[in-house]
Amino acid sequence: xxxxxxxxxxxxxxxxxxxxxxxxxxxxxxxxxxxxxxxxxxxxxxxxxxxxxxxxxxxxxxxxxxxxxxxxxxxxxxxxxxxxxxxxxxxxxxxxxxxxxxxxxxxxxxxxxxxxxxxxxxxxxxxxxxxxxxxxxxxxxxxxxxxxxxxxxxxxxxxxxxxxxxxxxxxxxxxxxxxxxxxxxxxxxxxxxxxxxxxxxxxxxxxxxxxxxxxxxxxxxxxxxxxxxxxxxxxxxxxxxxxxxxxxxxxxxxxxxxxxxxxx
Amino acid sequence: xxxxxxxxxxxxxxxxxxxxxxxxxxxxxxxxxxxxxxxxxxxxxxxxxxxxxxxxxxxxxxxxxxxxxxxxxxxxxxxxxxxxxxxxxxxxxxxxx
Numbered sequence: 001x002x003x004x005x006x007x008x009x010x011x012x013x014x015x016x017x018x019x020x021x022x023x024x025x026x027x028x029x030x031x032x033x034x035x036x037x038x039x040x041x042x043x044x045x046x047x048x049x050x051x052x053x054x055x056x057x058x059x060x061x062x063x064x065x066x067x068x069x070x071x072x073x074x075x076x077x078x079x080x081x082x083x084x085x086x087x088x089x090x091x092x093x094x095x096x097x098x099x100x101x102x103x104x105x106x107x108x109x110x111x112x113x114x115x116x117x118x119x120x121x122x123x124x125x126x127x128x129x130x131x132x133x134x135x136x137x138x139x140x141x142x143x144x145x146x147x148x149x150x151x152x153x154x155x156x157x158x159x160x161x162x163x164x165x166x167x168x169x170x171x172x173x174x175x176x177x178x179x180x181x182x183x184x185x186x187x188x189x190x191x192x193x194x195x196x197x198x199x200x201x202x203x204x205x206x207x208x209x210x211x212x213x214x215x216x217x218x219x220x221x222x223x224x225x226x227x228x229x230x231x232x233x234x235x236x237x238x239x240x241x242x243x244x245x246x247x248x249x250x251x252x253x254x255x256x257x258x259x260x261x262x263x264x
Numbered sequence: 265x266x267x268x269x270x271x272x273x274x275x276x277x278x279x280x281x282x283x284x285x286x287x288x289x290x291x292x293x294x295x296x297x298x299x300x301x302x303x304x305x306x307x308x309x310x311x312x313x314x315x316x317x318x319x320x321x322x323x324x325x326x327x328x329x330x331x332x333x334x335x336x337x338x339x340x341x342x343x344x345x346x347x348x349x350x351x352x353x354x355x356x357x358x359x360x361x
Contacts, residue, residue: 146278150282151289154289155289158290182273183273184273186278186279187275194286
């Protein structure tokens with residue numbers, strides 16, 4: 001199988017790029033894929049903490065790029081999931097320590113041994129973003145149903161298109177169905193209508209995400225609304241057609257659909 | 265009809281704001297340029313009919329068009345609302361020609 005390089009991006013900070021990267025990466029590894037997660041947020045690394053691997057960092061992405069170590073030495077193996085590796089970012093450097101060309105070289109090297117390479121993109125549209133998208137061939141655009149996050153996502157989609165991206169999929173994070181029904185939050189359909197890219201996942205606002213981040217163990221596949229949602233995102237990344245789950249038990253899908261018309 | 269009397273939901277407000285916001289983000293059209301377009305349109309139309317040039321409103325939007333495929337359609341449209349003061353002026357203009 002040709003390896004896939006996926007960048008997880010959003011423009012705006014704090015919408016769930018790192019959580020999505022960690023969960024999609026872990027989920028793919030659980031399906032038996034060989035996955036390499038790369039934290040490209042140089043200076044503000046977070047993916048290691050969300051993955052619970054922060055104590056095992058020796059070398060990082062900048063060390064690889066500068067030739068201080070071999071690519072293999074910077075990869076941290078996640079003992080809980082065979083086939084899952086993390087390349088952490090440097091904490092004491094800044095984005096200019098790496099160039100897009102160098103990123104492409106590292107990714108080309110990793111492609112030989114991994115099915116999926118997932119790049120956790122920093123917030124913003126500056127060099128960190130350029131580095132993260134340089135070697136990727138598809139993107140997961142993460143947004144929340146808020147005006148600011150959607151505006152930034154739209155800008156990111158424009159930039160990805162300008163950079164030749166053909167496959168961009170939307171992950172709508174932190175959706176609250178109770179607020180959607182009251183007419184106080186944009187629905188998934190509203191956001192898809194605005195951004196006009198295919199929806200690959202709806203992740204409900206779930207306190208279990210905070211708990212799992214506290215514990216350093218991604219919740220994908222666990223018995224929680226967000227865990228189930230991420231498990232479905234993973235299957236859709238794999239190309240499987242999975243119906244979107246109904247997060248509110250006891251409320252039919254039809255009620256949700258008609259609910260959209262009742263509250264305008 | 266009854267929902268016209270209801271308070272606008274915050275979801276609707278967000279959607280309306282985003283529509284305008286994203287259009288100007290995507291088109292990258294400055295307010296000065298919009299003003300120039302407006303005066304030029306007024307100039308052309310007033311050759312043929314008497315219009316209220318003061319109250320022309322133009323906006324770039326993706327909603328309401330016949331080819332509209334939702335607000336996320338990638339092809340925005342320019343809409344102009346031009347109040348006509350005197351339609352008969354049209355014939356006079358043609359006669360002059």
